[in-house]
Amino acid sequence: MERAYHLWNPFTDLEEFLPYKDVGPMTIVRGEGPFVYNEAGKKFINASGSLWNVAVGHGREELADIAFEQMKKLCYSSCFRQTHPKACELADCLCALTGNYYDKAYLGSNGSEAVETALKLTRQFFRQSKAEEKRGKYKILSFKGCYHGVSYGAIGLSGDEINEKLYAPLPGGLLQVEPPYSYHGAYGTKDQAECELKCLEEIQRVIEREGPDTMAAFIAEPVMGERGIITISDSFFDTLMELLDRYDMLMIADEVTTGFGRTGELFATDRWRKRPDILCLGKGISSGYLPVSAVLATKEVYENFKGEDHYFQHGSTSSGNPVCSAVALGNIDIILRENLVENSRKTGEYLMGKIRSLMEERPVLGEVRGRGLMIGMELVKDRVSREPLSESEMFEIVADCASLGVIVYYNRNVIALFPPLIITKDIADHIYSALKTALDTGQKEEILKKKRLLKELVTSKLRTANS
Numbered sequence: 019m020e021r022a023y024h025l026w027n028p029f030t031d032l033e034e035f036l037p038y039k040d041v042g043p044m045t046i047v048r049g050e051g052p053f054v055y056n057e058a059g060k061k062f063i064n065a066s067g068s069l070w071n072v073a074v075g076h077g078r079e080e081l082a083d084i085a086f087e088q089m090k091k092l093c094y095s096s097c098f099r100q101t102h103p104k105a106c107e108l109a110d111c112l113c114a115l116t117g118n119y120y121d122k123a124y125l126g127s128n129g130s131e132a133v134e135t136a137l138k139l140t141r142q143f144f145r146q147s148k149a150e151e152k153r154g155k156y157k158i159l160s161f162k163g164c165y166h167g168v169s170y171g172a173i174g175l176s177g178d179e180i181n182e183k184l185y186a187p188l189p190g191g192l193l194q195v196e197p198p199y200s201y202h203g204a205y206g207t208k209d210q211a212e213c214e215l216k217c218l219e220e221i222q223r224v225i226e227r228e229g230p231d232t233m234a235a236f237i238a239e240p241v242m243g244e245r246g247i248i249t250i251s252d253s254f255f256d257t258l259m260e261l262l263d264r265y266d267m268l269m270i271a272d273e274v275t276t277g278f279g280r281t282g283e284l285f286a287t288d289r290w291r292k293r294p295d296i297l298c299l300g301k302g303i304s305s306g307y308l309p310v311s312a313v314l315a316t317k318e319v320y321e322n323f324k325g326e327d328h329y330f331q332h333g334s335t336s337s338g339n340p341v342c343s344a345v346a347l348g349n350i351d352i353i354l355r356e357n358l359v360e361n362s363r364k365t366g367e368y369l370m371g372k373i374r375s376l377m378e379e380r381p382v383l384g385e386v387r388g389r390g391l392m393i394g395m396e397l398v399k400d401r402v403s404r405e406p407l408s409e410s411e412m413f414e415i416v417a418d419c420a421s422l423g424v425i426v427y428y429n430r431n432v433i434a435l436f437p438p439l440i441i442t443k444d445i446a447d448h449i450y451s452a453l454k455t456a457l458d459t460g461q462k463e464e465i466l467k468k469k470r471l472l473k474e475l476v477t478s479k480l481r482t483a484n485s
């Protein structure tokens with residue numbers, strides 16, 4: 019099938035819809051376990067987990083049956099001033115997964131909605147605080163270049179020049195600090211511990227500069243996904259939360275990507291000394307079978323929403339959709355029943371170990387980092403300058419992987435692996451082999467050199483023949 023003319027693909031240059039070399043347009047028509055198939059019948063390992071979300075793999079009949087049964091019974095019912103069992107069950111299940119550290123779960127449809135909800139929740143929380151001196155807190159801090167979704171609040175959080183250029187004016191009161199990305203020498207150091215320390219100092223400086231009585235929250239991903247699988251230590255977040263406590267600020271963790279076993283823990287924040295006040299969830303919550311997201315809040319947060327006219331002024335039609343909720347419950351059950359969190363940790367360690375061992379023979383690998391089955395490979399022209407590979411060089415490598423039957427994700431100069439959490443060592447080996455071949459950029463240069471020589475030879479022969 020030709021690319022559909024009328025479909026306006028997200029984040030896609032429709033004029034440059036590059037067909038993957040040797041593979042053709044990526045029209046995916048079928049999925050089974052960790053594999054997807056394109057229209058021509060070619061089989062791929064879905065090493066990007068589609069958009070990082072297909073945790074339990076494709077083609078789970080069990081989830082299709084749940085959706086079918088729930089649709090027949092009650093396809094839809096709202097949660098506005100009424101309720102239904104599936105939304106209640108999902109909310110209970112999510113809070114229970116944190117040992118009921120969280121007391122309330124708001125249900126939504128996607129990660130952007132979860133983040134937007136968390137931002138509004140934060141502002142309303144402070145605006146109706148019992149303590150008058152806290153009512154002026156509205157500013158939210160985040161890491162520059164972070165990705166929290168596509169809504170106005172979410173793009174405002176990113177501090178990204180492109181968003182500013184294209185969509186300004188962005189919402190006010192959203193401020194950024196550089197993330198502790200030591201690989202590229204943030205805060206003038208390539209040492210991660212020092213980088214994190216300086217970042218914490220910067221956060222405190224910004225809070226003091228802006229005025230603590232205006233500062234509401236910090237939002238961050240435990241491992242920054244889109245920004246390049248940037249791993250940040252748990253102790254950084256522990257210290258950050260102590261700092262936020264001192265300034266009466268909330269911590270919002272965006273676990274849309276890291277949640278539900280992706281990093282080898284059920285939630286990446288399980289490893290923090292204290293859980294964040296607000297937790298955003300998406301992606302793995304339903305493995306993409308249906309759109310679902312959630313925002314969890316503690317009892318302390320909910321406290322400010324009690325009382326006359328204090329309830330949360332927020333909600334969308336699909337909030338707590340019964341079919342979506344039922345499927346999310348089924349999906350979470352699979353994750354727990356099949357020990358996919360443990361598999362993510364073990365297979366993740368195995369795969370990352372193998373890729374790290376490639377560093378010696380593949381100088382293009384600048385750094386390999388990640389946690390569980392969330393693995394990033396920073397590709398560079400050389401390891402001293404750490405100059406990133408160009409967009410076209412990256413695309414070549416990604417296209418080579420596709421030709422070799424492995425779909426990987428990339429952003430800027432980082433290849434990201436987010437395979438379904440069900441993958442075996444055998445599948446991990448296949449992913450590794452494809453990467454080993456595709457990352458052989460030296461070999462590619464050799465081939466190009468040979469092609470160039472061949473072309474020169476043919477041209478000169480033609481010239482001789484013509485003269």
Ligand code: PMP
Pocket residue numbers: 128129130131133165166167168239243244272273274275300301
């Ligand atoms: N937060 C994070 C950390 C994400 O990675 C994403 C999506 N990649 C989002 C939020 C937005 O989620 P969605 O695309 O479902 O709106």
